[in-house]
Amino acid sequence: MLQSIKLLPTFLVLVGLCLFSSFILPQDDRSAPPRQPFKLVVLDPGHGGRDAGAVGRKANEKDIALAVALKLGKKIEDEMPGVKVIYTRKTDVFIPLYERPALANKHNADLFISIHCNAAATRRSPARGTETLVCGYNRLGQQDAAIRENASILLEDNYEENYGGFDPKDPSSMIVFQLMKNQHRRESIKLASLMQDKFTTSGRPDRGVKEQSLAVLATAGMPAVLTELGFMSSSIEEDYMLSTAGQKEMVQNLFDAIKTYKTSVER
């Protein structure tokens, strides 16, 4: 008897988990309800103010990142109906790293995209191309609090009827957050891969999707990527990233990736 009473919370958690995981895991069932619409993107132009980022011959990383983020945001708001954009900065100001994902968490964003430029140790390096980073496993523990905070907001609408009183704040529901974290990781990798694919269609060298231990991604409670547009240490790439045509092309690549991603998660 004592045993079954002890097992009751575990049983309830498992029931909750089944209900919950059927909501958050990929659905093959065509009759499954569509996911919540994709409504808000946070764009995070890297560096700013006293932090120039990588310094090129003609420009600083912070300025290219800002220009591309503003153009991308405008394109999203103009051409993706129903999707809003929030920027971590819209001017040349310094923003502490932790405030960037915190803004996305506060607004319960669907996506966090940090925009940067790469640099090799020396200008003689032949390194070129784009790469997109997702948070490495060793940092994933830091997402727990953010996901937990967001989960209660996410579930607010039809919470009672959907989950039969399952409490996301209960410590025993950590396993649910583990599932959510894995879901965010899968979606981050999906978006990062799409971004790399789109850059490749414009002939950019593809350095792939990489996992890194990045503070700026570690506490985002939603799918989050950091894209490196190209190398400031390469004069060819610096010129490309600084040019109007180059920025237009990179913005189009990123926009196409986000659009495809949006369709895939809303399916």
Ligand SMILES: [Zn+2]
């Ligand atoms: Zn950077």
